[in-house]
Amino acid sequence: MKILVAISNVPDTTTKIQFSDGDTKFNSAGVTYVINPYDEWYALVRALELKEANLAEKVTIIHVGLADSEATIRKGLALGADDAVRIDGEGPDAFFVAAQIASYASANGYDMVLVGKETINYNGSSVGGMIAGLMDLPYVSLATKLDVSGNKATIEHDMDGGTQVVECELPMVVSCAKGMAEQRIPNMRGIMAARTKPLAVVAATPTEALTGIVSYSLNAGRTTCKMIDESSIDELVNLLHTEAKVI
């Protein structure tokens, strides 16, 4: 069984978000980039665990982006992935990314495509479902447990007001959420090995743009917190009713 894990290159959670070019572009100056946490902690680590348990033969990382994302890809290799492929291109939307991954996965015979539940920059939760749609594969989203036995996966995932355990024959696409695995820190041996692991660069497939971002704006944070003394709790209740109008 071969697993393809899609990783996104995202600004670290603590990044101060800024825009440039008249608020039409994200300003990446001075920003630290990391593997999207859901892709790394859950999708990639679980894939590696399956390989360590001899349930998968190969774990490949796929990333759609330009050459400046290679440090992020190498970190994924340092965690233990066998090889990586970078689709050399930058698109306007999730559909572009999904189309590249679907095209590569179809051509190279992967049994399972894993993605994180969403990226922390665009929060669209879209790429996994789009890959499944393009490849006509089953898709289980927001998975918290994933086991494989032969040609069949058993998955626990979140549903409205509960969880569901499902079985599905491979191939399939799964989006991974908290619960599936624990974060790992790459060790020195992994980091050394990652330097020489194969990282193929493949030209992007031309893909139509379905959406694009016109402009960005920062959400105004809360400017002042009204402090209330413990002795005047009734005042808080009054403010929640008359000022905030939430009760």
Add this chain to the structure above:
Amino acid sequence: MSVLIYTEINKGRVKKASLESVNYGAKVAELLGTEAIAIVNNADAAQLEEIGKAGAKTILSLKNEKIGSDSMLISAAVEQAAKAHNAQVIIFAFDITGKAVAPRLSARLKAGLVAGAVDYPTVNGNALEVKKNVFSGKATAIYSIGSATKIIALLPNSFPVKSGDNQAKIIDWSADLDAIKPRIIVKEQKSNATGGMVPLPEAELVVSAGRGLKGPENWGIVEDLATALNATTACSRPVADMHWRPHHEHVGQTGVAIRPNLYIAIGISGAIQHLAGVNGSKTIVVINNDKEAPFFKSADYGIVGDAFSIVPKLTEAIKKFKANQN
């Protein structure tokens, strides 16, 4: 032409997020001068009436036991309805079903998707422009959808549900799904034990607590406050990780992202990962004994002090307020 709205029944009622979608879809239809059509599976007469009152002019009513929660089958049914009714815009809630189905349909129809819209679209030539949150709530982006068919997945709790006196035309509708063999077999369903509370993603009032509560045995004061407010309880990540509270109560970046009208955070310091899951709340109240807790910088109202003394007083004050309201 039409605006097609996906709606669903959960635990015997029309999902709140679905009613929000119908309200939203009706507005979009008005904007485009076309008809708002809802699609629903296994709804009874009262539920169909409720969808109509939310603004659907026509309802495609399916009775199909095969579809269940399988995103492939739901997507195929909506795709057929979209083609039969020439839908130019398809609306989903950006909830668990919407996150599974909308991207699939987007890829199938080559229909541009805005996943997590927070406002009504505006028309710009043949394109629709729609706002959505990006960077985990730190910023907003305006997306333009240029494809002929467009899909908008609406972030729940973006607008209050409105109900009018509209009566929908009901069409008994059947999707032709014989050719699709379900590939996902459901083995087990588990319901979260919520004790009758509104589920977190739909809750308008949320009382949440963190490590400041010192142990799971101290959650009584949190539950009492939630009961007095008719709110839903939540917790921070460490509390869920230590199994003080169930996993489904965890709000934050890795847990559930929520945007209630009121979020009361007790003994939660306000790490950036926690804020990413709650910063869409309309009003935030923070109770913490550390006046330097970062959460105060992201709150509307704050009380510095001992939660074990403040929370019961707040519960009493809420009870008094509610008694005076009646």
